[in-house]
Structure formats: structure tokens, C-alpha cells
Amino acid sequence: xxxxxxxxxxxxxxxxxxxxxxxxxxxxxxxxxxxxxxxxxxxxxxxxxxxxxxxxxxxxxxxxxxxxxxxxxxxxxxxxxxxxxxxxxxxxxxxxxxxxxxxxxxxxxxxxxxxxxxxxxxxxxxxxxxxxxxxxxxxxxxxxxxxxxxxxxxxxxxxxxxxxxxxxxxxxxxxxxxxxxxxxxxxxxxxxxxxxxxxxxxxxxxxxxxxxxxxxxxxxxxxxxxxxxxxxxxxxxxxxxxxxxxxxxxxxxxxxxxxxxxxxxxxxxxxxxxxxxxxxxxxxxxxxxxxxxxxxxxxxxxxxxxxxxxxxxxxxxxxxxxxxxxxxxxxxxxxxxxxxxxxxxxxxxxxxxxxxxxxxxxxxxxxxxxxxxxxxxxxxxxxxxxxxxxxxxxxxxxxxxxxxxxxxxxxxxxxxxxxxxxxxxxxxxxxxxxxxxxxxx
Amino acid sequence: xxxxxxxxxxxxxxxxxxxxxxxxxxxxxxxxxxxxxxxxxxxxxxxxxxxxxxxxxxxxxxxxxxxxxxxxxxxxxxxxxxxxxxxxxxxxxxxxxxxxxxxxxxxxxxxxxxxxxxxxxxxxxxxxxxxxxxxxxxxxxxxxxxxxxxxxxxxxxxxxxxxxxxxxxxxxxxxxxxxxxxxxxxxxxxxxxxxxxxxxxxxxxxxxxxxxxxxxxxxxxxxxxxxxxxxxxxxxxxxxxxxxxxxxxxxxxxxxxxxxxxxxxxxxxxxxxxxxxxxxxxxxxxxxxxxxxxxxxxxxxxxxxxxxxxxxxxxxxxxxxxxxxxxxxxxxxxxxxxxxxxxxxxxxxxxxxxxxxxxxxxxxxxxxxxxxxxxxxxxxxx
Numbered sequence: 001x002x003x004x005x006x007x008x009x010x011x012x013x014x015x016x017x018x019x020x021x022x023x024x025x026x027x028x029x030x031x032x033x034x035x036x037x038x039x040x041x042x043x044x045x046x047x048x049x050x051x052x053x054x055x056x057x058x059x060x061x062x063x064x065x066x067x068x069x070x071x072x073x074x075x076x077x078x079x080x081x082x083x084x085x086x087x088x089x090x091x092x093x094x095x096x097x098x099x100x101x102x103x104x105x106x107x108x109x110x111x112x113x114x115x116x117x118x119x120x121x122x123x124x125x126x127x128x129x130x131x132x133x134x135x136x137x138x139x140x141x142x143x144x145x146x147x148x149x150x151x152x153x154x155x156x157x158x159x160x161x162x163x164x165x166x167x168x169x170x171x172x173x174x175x176x177x178x179x180x181x182x183x184x185x186x187x188x189x190x191x192x193x194x195x196x197x198x199x200x201x202x203x204x205x206x207x208x209x210x211x212x213x214x215x216x217x218x219x220x221x222x223x224x225x226x227x228x229x230x231x232x233x234x235x236x237x238x239x240x241x242x243x244x245x246x247x248x249x250x251x252x253x254x255x256x257x258x259x260x261x262x263x264x265x266x267x268x269x270x271x272x273x274x275x276x277x278x279x280x281x282x283x284x285x286x287x288x289x290x291x292x293x294x295x296x297x298x299x300x301x302x303x304x305x306x307x308x309x310x311x312x313x314x315x316x317x318x319x320x321x322x323x324x325x326x327x328x329x330x331x332x333x334x335x336x337x338x339x340x341x342x343x344x345x346x347x348x349x350x351x352x353x354x355x356x357x358x359x360x361x362x363x364x365x366x367x368x369x370x371x372x373x374x375x376x377x378x379x380x381x382x383x384x385x386x387x388x389x390x391x392x393x394x395x396x397x398x399x400x401x402x403x404x405x406x407x408x409x410x411x412x413x414x415x416x417x418x419x420x421x422x423x424x425x426x427x428x429x430x431x432x433x434x435x436x437x438x439x440x441x
Numbered sequence: 442x443x444x445x446x447x448x449x450x451x452x453x454x455x456x457x458x459x460x461x462x463x464x465x466x467x468x469x470x471x472x473x474x475x476x477x478x479x480x481x482x483x484x485x486x487x488x489x490x491x492x493x494x495x496x497x498x499x500x501x502x503x504x505x506x507x508x509x510x511x512x513x514x515x516x517x518x519x520x521x522x523x524x525x526x527x528x529x530x531x532x533x534x535x536x537x538x539x540x541x542x543x544x545x546x547x548x549x550x551x552x553x554x555x556x557x558x559x560x561x562x563x564x565x566x567x568x569x570x571x572x573x574x575x576x577x578x579x580x581x582x583x584x585x586x587x588x589x590x591x592x593x594x595x596x597x598x599x600x601x602x603x604x605x606x607x608x609x610x611x612x613x614x615x616x617x618x619x620x621x622x623x624x625x626x627x628x629x630x631x632x633x634x635x636x637x638x639x640x641x642x643x644x645x646x647x648x649x650x651x652x653x654x655x656x657x658x659x660x661x662x663x664x665x666x667x668x669x670x671x672x673x674x675x676x677x678x679x680x681x682x683x684x685x686x687x688x689x690x691x692x693x694x695x696x697x698x699x700x701x702x703x704x705x706x707x708x709x710x711x712x713x714x715x716x717x718x719x720x721x722x723x724x725x726x727x728x729x730x731x732x733x734x735x736x737x738x739x740x741x742x743x744x745x746x747x748x749x750x751x752x753x754x755x756x757x758x759x760x761x762x763x764x765x766x767x768x769x770x771x772x773x774x775x776x777x778x779x780x781x782x783x784x785x786x787x788x789x790x791x792x793x794x795x796x797x798x799x800x801x802x803x804x805x806x807x808x809x810x811x812x813x814x815x816x817x818x819x820x821x822x823x
Contacts, residue, residue: 095805114530120557124514125524132521133707134819220772220809223801431532 065202068147071117073428075270078151079287079390080259080365082238084200087230087369087386088207089291090215091157091193091421092222099165103440105221109154109197109214110434119147122213139216142209150201152210154435155289155423160194170439172271172280174395178290178422181406190293190419193225198289198388200367204231226419228293230369230386237367243320243328247296247370247383248414250313251320254328255355257365268363268397269390282438285427287390290364290398293371293419296384301414312410314349322351334358348410359404362397364389384415394422478502479538482553484531485509489553489562496566498573501543503528503551506536511555517541517566518550523823525549529557543568583757584706584821591709591753592702595635598746599699602631602639606692610685613668613677622672626730626738626788629665633742634749635699636719637712642698649691652729664688673732706754710818713750716743717811725804727792737789740803741780747814748773754821762820765813772810779806 065085069077094102112122121127126138161171177192197214201207208229215224234246235253239260246252257264266272273284301309310316310323320328324336324344334352338344345352356363367390372383391397406412426438479502481492486509505515505528516527526541543549546568552561609628612621632639632650640646647657649664663684671681723729724740751758751769758766779802783790795803 095809111530115557118512118557124527124529124557125516128522129516129518129524129527130819131519131523131823133710133822134523135815216812219805219812220768220775223805223808 066146066148068118069149069151071114071152071429072431072433075285075287075428076151076153076425077117077428078153078198078200079367079425080237080265080269081151082149082241082259083233083235083367084149084151084202084207085231085233086201086204086207087233087388088199088204088211088227089230089386089388090197090199090211090227091225091291092195092197092215092218093225094160094164094194094221095223096221097164099440101221102165103436105218106436106440107434108217110429112213112217113152113210113435116142116210116213117147117150117152119145119150122217139209139212141212142206145203145206145209148201148203148206150199150206150210152214153198153200153289153425155196155198155425156436156439157193157195157421157423159192165440167439170279170282172276172283172424174393175288175422175424176395178394178402178420179399181402181417183406183412183416184420185416185418186420187418190226192421193423195222196289196291196421196423204229228291228371228386228419229373230371232370234368234370234385235366237365246385247298247372248301248309248313250309250315250317251328252368252385253366254315254320255332255351257363264363265365268392269365271392275392282426282441283424286425287365287392288394288398289423289425290387290389290391290394291419291421291423292387292402292417294385294387294415295382295418297414297416298381298383304414311346311349312414314345314351323349332357346410348408350405350409350411353404353409354401359401362401364391364397364401386419390425398422479504482506482515482551483508484513484515484553484555486511486555487562489515489551489564491551491564491566494551494564494566496543496568497570498544498546498568499542500540501568502538502540504536504538505531505553507531507533509533509555512557514554514557514561515539516550516552516554516561517543518552518563520548520550544573546570546572583760584754587706587709587753587755587757588704591750592704594749594753595638595702595704596700598631598635599639599696602628602635603692603696605631606689609668610689613672613685614682616677618672618677621668622733625665625669625672625733626735629735630738630742632665633719633739634746636743636746637708637715638699638702638704639695641702642695645691645695645698649688649695652731664691669730669732706757706821707818709750709754710821713747713754713817714811714814716747716750717807717814719743721804721807721811725800725807727800730792734791734793735789736792737780737783737795741789744776744780747810751814751817754817758817758820761823762816765816765820769810769813769817772806772813776803776806776810779803 069081071077096102116122121138121143123137127136127140127143130136158171158176161167161175180186197211199207199210201210211227215222233244235256236243237256237259239258243251243254257268259265269287271283271286271288273281276283304312306317314323314332315321315328316323321330322332322345324333324338325331332345332351332355334343334345334355334357336344343352352358366388368385368387370383371386372381374382376382389398426436429435429437480496482503482505483490483492484505484507491503501517503515503517505513507513510533512533513531514527514529515531517525519525525543526539528537528539531537549566549568550563551566552563554561605624605628609621609624612624640650647655647660647664650666651660651662651664652666653662653670665688667684668681668688671677671684720740720743724736724743727734727736729739730736751773755766758769780789783795783799
């Protein structure tokens with residue numbers, strides 16, 4: 001139950017400063033890096049047909065934000081592959097009752113996804129190869145941009161298993177809409193969906209391009225239910241990444257599961273064959289995605305003094321060390337007393353309540369993003385965290401964790417959850433295969 | 442959304458399209474005939490070796506072997522940059538064959554695209570001999586018939602427009618507000634059906650169909666929407682009768698012009714899409730009829746006009762791209778069914794009675810139609 005950071009603190013700490021210079025500024029995301037692009041093409045070639053660099057992404061890929069991430073593999077990319085900086089997440093309703101039409105769309109999406117994640121147009125000759133009177137089949141805004149680490153990850157919502165497509169008996173046991181939690185203020189227009197596609201990239205234009213073109217391919221089969229843009233990863237999913245900060249200004253995801261810890265991933269993230277025996281076996285090798293739109297009361301938070309902020313979170317604001325410790329990756333000690341004899345990390349602190357020690361060993365792979373959707377009409381920033389987590393069983397992992405947080409977390413005074421969804425992300429696609437093949441075959 | 446003048450290249454493009462889809466199964470260039478066989482292409486990460494760079498007009502087969510380490514593609518381009526044929530997803534070690542109709546002699550370009558992107562590794566490819574296209578005459582006739590049928594439809598709608606507008610303006614002039622209101626949407630229907638043609642005649646469009654916030658500076662607010670405002674909001678004004686007279690005179694001019702209009706197949710195709718665009722940007726949003734809220738009448742009329750343009754092109758589409766026609770038919774049926782939900786009596790419910798969910802459903806269904814109909818012009822001109 002010990003996380004990667006705890007068992008190998010020296011590795012993490014050694015990696016952090018190096019990474020800090022590597023990814024410190026977005027200037028690296030510029031387009032015309034010819035050498036980088038060439039490297040990227042060569043990189044994808046090696047893995048495109050055969051396999052992706054599975055659980056241990058090469059350090060080179062992690063350090064080159066323009067490089068492609070292999071689409072094919074045992075698991076879908078976009079889960080344990082290094083979290084990129086930008087997100088476009090879309091939840092879709094299926095508008096047809098025709099199963100074959102849905103399958104056709106899933107196949108067409110897969111072909112386009114293979115191409116776009118490699119840095120290619122959504123269709124061959126898509127931008128300007130269709131002749132002067134043809135409608136371009138690729139919208140074009142990513143034409144000159146490199147792959148930018150684009151990953152496209154698909155998930156299926158509980159509502160897809162309602163009987164329209166003959167999938168009712170394939171719904172994994174316990175896979176259903178999340179229950180309501182104390183303090184939720186859910187907007188139905190930001191909840192649920194039959195299908196979700198998560199696009200992550202190191203260039204926002206690449207992520208938006210991907211979703212735009214996939215939605216276009218889907219017209220007549222699906223319609224957009226809701227979507228969310230995110231602009232800064234709030235978790236690191238690899239020890240090679242520096243821990244980012246959320247909109248509260250705190251380091252977030254220090255104790256996250258990491259790609260370099262395959263045993264923990266098997267235990268907490270990937271659905272194992274024994275979990276889904278019988279008709280739900282299609283989900284083996286997949287993972288459940290939980291999405292929560294968490295609005296932060298930014299202005300109220302900003303008026304809160306430093307001590308209160310740190311007590312609410314349980315870490316120092318500057319360095320990110322757990323209270324009572326000196327450095328970010330120091331082991332969280334929930335029992336250690338502070339100067340007043342009380343625990344240094346208060347009973348209601350966010351990191352205490354969310355810690356696996358407090359949750360009987362429950363852990364999640366967090367992969368969320370900061371968001372700002374402009375202002376709310378009364379002069380306040382509509383901003384917060386678009387929480388994304390992957391887990392082996394949402395009902396056994398996310399639900400108890402959120403129950404614990406919803407009840408006591410001091411942070412609740414500064415946040416509200418107004419969007420919620422859960423999706424079953426199937427295993428990875430093999431070359432020649434398609435999204436959802438295990439489910440629909 | 443106006444019908445634009447036919448591009449000078451249209452004729453040439455159509456001709457090219459006709460030849461390209463002539464469906465010639467000429468034996469020239471196919472394996473086993475004339476000892477030619479498939480043209481071998483060796484693609485690597487840095488090279489694109491095409492065994493022969495010349496072939497007689499007809500069906501040309503390429504067999505592309507990927508000897509590199511990256512996924513490759515092979516393209517054949519026409520001189521104008523159009524993709525004439527391509528084969529995708531050639532993984533390392535794989536050989537894939539494909540046939541392409543190169544029926545017109547001239548210079549083409551071949552390209553390998555290691556990594557599936559960029560301009561590719563290009564080379565000229567020459568097609569010799571004379572055009573091997575067949576069936577052009579047949580298709581040409583189909584397109585000519587399409588134009589003739591659609592022009593007839595436009596003329597018919599123009600007559601209806603005049604007739605209905607006469608009745609509507611007469612009611613306005615008689616001060617019969619109830620009757621004028623009941624005739625308003627019907628009077629506008631034919632206009633909306635042939636909107637891409639009707640609005641193509643200079644200043645007549647803003648005079649007849651302009652909205653208060655759209656008419657240019659210095660131009661009076663006249664036409665249907667001025668009378669709509671009078672009837673539903675302000676009550677009839679002193680000059681309402683004069684506005685009605687002016688509207689009828691303007692409509693008479695449009696009708697005369699519409700009945701004399703000469704169209705081409707591409708204009709039909711673009712018109713069918715333009716009508717759907719009108720629906721998406723002006724009708725399903727409730728902007729067009731802000732006082733009468735009769736937007737669904739306009740929506741239905743635009744849709745009918747779009748369907749008529751596709752109907753006129755049907756035989757040509759059936760020949761060139763039956764799959765597309767099938768997809769369009771299915772989407773048309775979806776939108777018909779969606780629209781039917783909002784019928785009441787012999788018309789439609791007011792836009793203001795639609796829920797947000799119903800507006801979204803109409804929008805989504807319309808998106809699906811438009812995505813397919815947008816491809817028609819490319820097929821007509823290809």
C-alpha cells in the first residue's frame with residue numbers, strides 16, 4: 001500500500017528539479033521545432049503498429065511535449081501516460097437507436113483518432129485534398145501542429161447499457177450513476193452522458209481540434225451533452241513530472257499513483273479479469289473514469305489567510321510539504337503533533353481525509369485539470385477543478401472517498417460540485433481494432 | 442447565403458468530374474493486360490520509388506510496399522491538388538494494392554507519406570493517350586435535367602410567392618389584422634423555399650426580407666418584417682398600406698427575375714446546403730420572426746427547398762455516390778419526423794412554445810442533415 005513516492009523518495013526528488021526546467025514554460029510548445037517533429041514521427045513509427053510504451057513511458061517522450069503518444073496498446077492512452085497540460089473533455093448522447101450505425105461511428109472515430117494522435121489529419125487529404133468543391137474532411141486548425149502528446153480516451157456511461165443497443169446484460173456489476181453526496185449542487189446539463197471522449201494534449205488547439213473533428217464525424221449518431229475545457233493539469237501521473245498547482249495555488253497530486261508503479265496500478269486502476277467475469281469481461285484491462293466539475297469560490301478563498309489555507313489543505317502553500325514535514329515528498333504523518341499538541345495535519349484537512357491511510361487503503365489515479373469558464377455574471381470567476389480520476393471500481397473507491405470528503409472536508413466551504421459523471425473506459429485498441437470492440441463484439 | 446456566380450472553372454471541373462466517374466473499366470493498365478500489371482511502389486521513411494512514372498489513360502493499379510519503419514500512405518494527386526486516389530495505413534512490411542481511375546491524360550503527382558503527414562515525397566506521374574472516359578454524356582444529361590427540373594420548381598414557387606403575397610398585402614391594406622396575421626407565414630413560405638435564388642437580386646432582398654437591425658444605414662425598414670412588427674407589436678401604422686404596396690411591387694420584380702434565372706448544377710448543390718445553413722443560423726434560433734414567432738414555418742420552407750434541390754440532383758447523385766444519397770435520405774427522414782412533432786392544425790406551433798430540449802433536438806437533427814448535404818457539391822463538381 002506504499003506509494004511510489006514513499007518507497008522511492010530519492011528518485012522522485014532527484015527527478016523533480018530536472019523536470020522543472022524541462023517543462024517550466026509553455027514556450028516549449030511552439031510549432032516549428034523541426035528536429036523535435038522528426039523525432040516524433042520516428043517515435044510513433046516504432047510503436048504505432050506494434051505496441052505502445054506501456055506502463056513506463058520513455059523519459060524522452062515525457063520531456064518532449066510535441067512528441068506523439070502511441071494510440072494502440074494493452075490499455076488506452078490518456079490514463080497512466082504522462083498527464084498533458086490541456087484538456088477538452090466531451091460527453092455525448094447517442095441519438096440513434098441503430099446499433100450498427102453506432103458501431104460504424106466508433107470505427108470511424110478510431111481511424112480518425114489513430115491519425116490525429118500521430119499528428120496526421122483526421123482523414124487522408126482532409127485539409128485541402130478534396131478538390132475546390134469538396135468540403136474539407138479535416139477542419140484544419142491543427143494542420144501545422146505536431147502531435148503534441150495528444151491522447152484520445154473513450155468511455156461508456158451507464159445509460160448506454162439501458163437496452164437501446166442490446167448491452168443491458170453487459171453492464172459491469174455496480175457500474176451505475178454516482179450517488180448524490182452531501183453538498184452537491186449538480187446541474188443536470190453538466191452530468192452524465194452515453195459516451196465520453198477525453199482529449200489531452202500539450203497544445204490546446206490540438207485537443208480542441210480532435211474533439212471538434214470527432215464530434216463532426218459523429219453528427220447523426222451522437223450529439224454533445226456537455227463539454228469541458230481544462231488548461232493546466234492538476235496531477236502528475238509519472239515520477240518524471242513536477243507536481244502542478246491547482247487554482248487554490250497549492251500543489252496537487254503529490255501522492256498520486258504513478259505510472260512507474262505497475263503493481264499499484266493493477267491494484268487500484270486497471271480492471272482485472274476476475275472483476276468482470278461473464279458478460280462484462282469486455283471491461284478487463286479497462287478503467288472507470290470519474291469526472292466531477294468542482295467550482296471553487298475563488299474570491300472567498302483568496303481572502304483567506306495563509307494559515308487557514310494551509311490548515312484546510314494540510315500542506316504548506318509554497319513548497320507543498322505536508323504540515324509537520326519539511327519537503328513535498330516527505331511522508332505524510334497523520335499522527336505527528338504540531339506546536340499546540342494537536343495533529344499538525346488537522347482532522348478536517350483535505351489531504352488527511354483523502355489519504356489512503358484514512359480510507360483503508362483506497363487510492364485513485366487522479367488526472368484532473370484546472371478550468372476557468374470566464375465569469376459567472378455576478379463578477380466572480382467561474383473556475384475550479386475538473387476532477388478526473390481513474391479507478392478499478394468507482395463504487396468501491398471513489399464513492400467512499402467522496403463520502404468521507406463530503407462529510408468533513410474543511411475545503412467544502414470553498415468548493416461545490418456542480419457536474420458529475422462516470423464512464424467505463426474499455427481496454428486499449430489493437431492495430432486494426434476499434435473503440436468498444438470488446439463491448440460490441 | 443446568396444447563390445454566387447458560377448465560377449469560371451466550373452465547366453472544366455464538371456467535365457473532369459464526369460470523366461473521373463465515368464466508370465471505365467478499360468483494360469489498359471490493369472494487371473495482365475499489355476504486360477503492364479500493377480505499378481510497384483517501394484516506400485520507405487525517406488524514399489518513394491515508383492517503378493513506372495507513366496501509364497496510359499484508364500484504370501491504373503499501384504502496389505505499395507512499406508519498407509520503412511513508419512506507417513506510410515500513398516497518394517495520387519491531380520494537377521489542382523485534388524486527391525484522386527489514396528491508400529492508407531500501410532504498416533511496415535505490408536504491401537497494399539489499389540486502383541485509381543486516371544482517365545484524363547496529363548500530369549499527376551504521386552506521393553508517399555511516411556508518418557501519414559506532411560506534403561509527402563512527391564514525383565510527377567504522366568498519363569498518356571486520349572481520354573478513356575465513358576458515360577459522360579449520360580451523366581451530363583442527368584445534370585442538365587436536374588437544372589431544368591429545379592428551374593421549373595423555382596418558377597412554380599415564384600408564382601405562389603406572388604399569389605400569396607397579393608392576398609397578404611390586400612389584407613393589410615384592408616386593415617384586417619387577423620386575416621393578415623393568418624396569411625403572413627404562408628405568404629413568406631415560397632420565399633423561404635427558394636431563398637438562395639430569391640435573395641440573389643441585389644437590393645431587393647433587404648427591401649423584402651430585411652430585419653430592422655439588418656437594413657443598412659439610410660435604408661427604410663420595409664417588407665415582410667416591417668409588416669410583421671406592425672401586425673404583432675405596434676399595430677398598423679399610417680404607412681402600413683404603402684409598405685404593403687411597395688412589398689408587392691418588389692416581390693413582382695423578384696418573381697420576374699426568379700422565373701428567368703439560369704442556374705447550374707453546382708448552384709443547386711450549394712443552394713441545398715445554403716438553405717440548411719439559413720435554418721441553423723436564423724430559424725432554429727428564433728431570430729427571423731421575432732414578433733410573429735412563426736420561425737418553424739420558415740424552417741419547414743427552407744427545408745423543403747433544400748430537399749427539392751437534392752431531389753432534382755437525385756439521378757446524378759444516384760449514379761455518382763449512391764451511399765451519400767442513402768445517408769441524406771435517412772437524415773431527411775429524421776428531420777421530417779422531428780418537424781412533424783411540432784405541427785398543429787395545418788401549421789406549426791410558435792417558436793416560443795418550444796422547450797430548450799426541443800430546440801436542441803431540432804438543432805442536432807439538422808446538424809446531421811447538413812453534414813451530409815454539404816458533401817453534395819463536391820460530388821456534383823468532383
